[in-house]
Amino acid sequence: MIIPFHRAFLDDNEINSVAEVLKSGWITMGEKTFEFEKNFASYTGASHAVAVNSCTSALHLALKAIDLQPGDEVIIPAITFIATWEVITYFGAVPVVADVEKETHLLDVDSFLKNITPKTKAVIPVHYSGQPCDMDPIMGIARSKNIWVIEDAAHSLPAYYNGRAVGTIGDITCFSFYATKTITTGEGGMLTTDNPQIADRVKRLRLHGISRDAWNRYSSGGSWKYDVEEAGYKYNPTDISSAIGIEQLKKSNEMNKMREEIASKYNSCFAKNDLVEIYPVREGRISSWHLYPLKIKIENLTISRDMFIEEMKAQGISTSVHFIPLYRFSCFKGSGYLPKDFPNSEFIFSREVSIPIYPGLNNKEVDYVAETSLNILEKYKK
DSSP states (O other): OOBOOOOOOOHHHHHHHHHHHHHTTTTSHHHHHHHHHHHHHHHHOEEEEEEOOOOHHHHHHHHHHTTTOOTTTEEEEEOOOOHHHHHHTTTTOOOEEOOOTTTTBBHHHHHHHHHHOTEEEEEBOOGGGOOOHHHHHHHHHHHTOOOOEEEEEEOOOEEEETTTTTTTSEEEEEEOOOOTSSSSOOOOOEEESOOOOHHHHHHHHHHHBBBOOOHHSTTTTTSOOOOOOOOOOOOOOOHHHHHHHHHHHHHHHHHHHHHHHHHHHHHHHHHHHOOOOOOOOOEEEEEEOOOOEEOOGGGGBBBBBHHHHHHHHHBBBBOOOOOEEEESSGGGTSOOOOHHHHGHHHHHHHEEEEEOOOOHHHHHHHHHHHHHHHHHHTTBBB
């Protein structure tokens, strides 16, 4: 049996929606994108939603919108994708890396607090695997110290913290629609905010800082005249990708239920095994279950995490690791960060492996993944 790490959950609805756009003759950003933004804002409960071509673009624009300056500091967790770090460097600002919670892999509140200095401009909590960070204390600390909160919600649609939807908690939230995410447009992202000034500025910045997008210039009743209000970027999505997003959003709840059911089955299989640690979702939080991260107990095994991955691959099961801690990359050489300074991140990195979880993964496949995992662990038990 061959089981890929991810398969997109697409059907004729997406195909027909894209065909409709192609037949319309207008394929760049236009009515479909504006419809997608409206539907996304309604779905999350956010006042404003702005579509872009990636979550990385959304994070970049979020930092631009808060006027991040050279020398400003932005606190981020060590366990995240590199994009969370790299967008800060675009401004000549300083990424400050904090440790994470050993159990949840989420930004550790005490480490966040310890890393705040007079130069701290923002914090980017990353909702790892789909579970929200502990946002009440993070928001409380941020508000008391005049720090912007930009949520990296690349994994987290839909997700909830104490009854509030991710997308409505921090100052700005950034979502991903990459091919493996909980909904996809192939490539794409969305920024949500309740701040109308930020939303308006991001809309300009995503298309060169131009005051009027192409739809408003070239559609009937439009005018060719426009102004460039500030230097912007080429970050707009297309109506082709937005057409896919509209259909994906319609079945977001259905797909989330499928992932929840798979996670529940995995939990039942792994919960009582002393060779693996399942990922906990804290009380008051609802995860999107973008990932199902296991931590294998290497102290009880004769193989490493990497060897476990190779054993799974030999049985036809693709897995991944989320993530290599930021400070381990070559680009951090000379930064002063050392693995010993991040004990929780190091603990996670030596043990974590993400196994397949996505809509369309059937019961037989789920059973095969779980049983194969346990068989390998048992084979190499000390």
